[in-house]
Amino acid sequence: MQTLYPQKPRLRLGQLAAHVVVALIALVVIGGATRVMEAGLACPDWPLCYGSFLPGKQMNLQVFLEWFHRLDAFFVGTVLFAQFCLSLSWRSLLPNWLPWIYASLSLLVAFQGFLGALTVLHLLPSLVVVAHFAVALLLVAAMSAVTQRLLSPGEFVLPIWLRSLGLLSLISLIGQSLLGSRVATSWAAQRCLNFGDSCQVLDLHRFTAIPISFLVIGFVVASLLNREVFVNQWPYLLSITFLILSQILLGYFSVQFGLNDPILIIGHQLVASLLVALLSALSFKGESNNKSSQSIFITESTLEACHG
Secondary structure, eight states: OEEOOTTTHHHHHHHHHHHHHHHHHHHHHHHHHHHHTOOSSSSSSSEEEEEEEESSTOOHHHHHHHHHHHHHHHHHHHHHHHHHHHHHHHHGGTTTTHHHHHHHHHHHHHHHHHHHHHHTTTTTOOOHHHHHHHHHHHHHHHHHHHHHHHHHHBSSSSHHHHHHHHHHHHHHHHHHHHHHHHHHTTHHHHHHHHHHSSSHHHHHHHHHHHHHHHHHHHHHHHHHSSSSHHHHHHHHHHHHHHHHHHHHHHHHHHHHHOOOOHHHHHHHHHHHHHHHHHHHHHHHHHOOOOOHSSSSSEEEHHHHHHHO
16 A cells, blocks of 8 residues: 655646746736836726636737736736635645635735726726735745645745844835835836926836845845855845846946836846846755655555564
């Protein structure tokens, strides 16, 4: 007789969760492109687009961006609900917290859909768009953390003080991203650069970027000084360093070009979502070993030895 140890369901759900993280990052980027291309109202109704699932006659770049953004959101919601159902089906083989987490994330996706409907039906109110972006980043961070706890369920690789610094960096980065979203959705940057009006929000976003960047870099430096973390997690640390430096340059050049270059603005949002995913992943990553990464089978002879 052979009994499958719980690692296999955990591994399958972890792999599926990793795909959801990619889909969520794509969703954030497509949402940014939709805003930059002023396509937020390209589909005047919701949840359909011009009364159909696939608008053919009305299809152009703007309609495609808004339509594909909704399609990706539907995919994320469907896969998350499927993971919730699987976690219930395999609950005896999985951690007790997992079904509750997936239930919460499924409700959060439903709330995200509600916010998406409000952005269309109420003609893109700034605070609703910022809330929509906040939920998206929260989903990226949460799914990235869940992925790590499923694929690397051992003890945390970061000591508690370093993990606290990583989580502080993560929260600060999300707050900075939301402030940037407020700048964009209220057109504060354009009004400030063109008319010298409403510069307070833009200045706040620019000035807070400095201490938050130093906070993230400080987290990386502190991690590098920990020999064990440096040896085992250097790809994460190198990626975070590259991304935070890229984010600073993208923000600088976006302002220098008067926020008129869509590639720079979309890239700025992409890097922000990647940083959120990486900081969350590293903060919740556990130690992996051969026992936790492979399926274990218990045979009758093993049980006999245990009885003996």
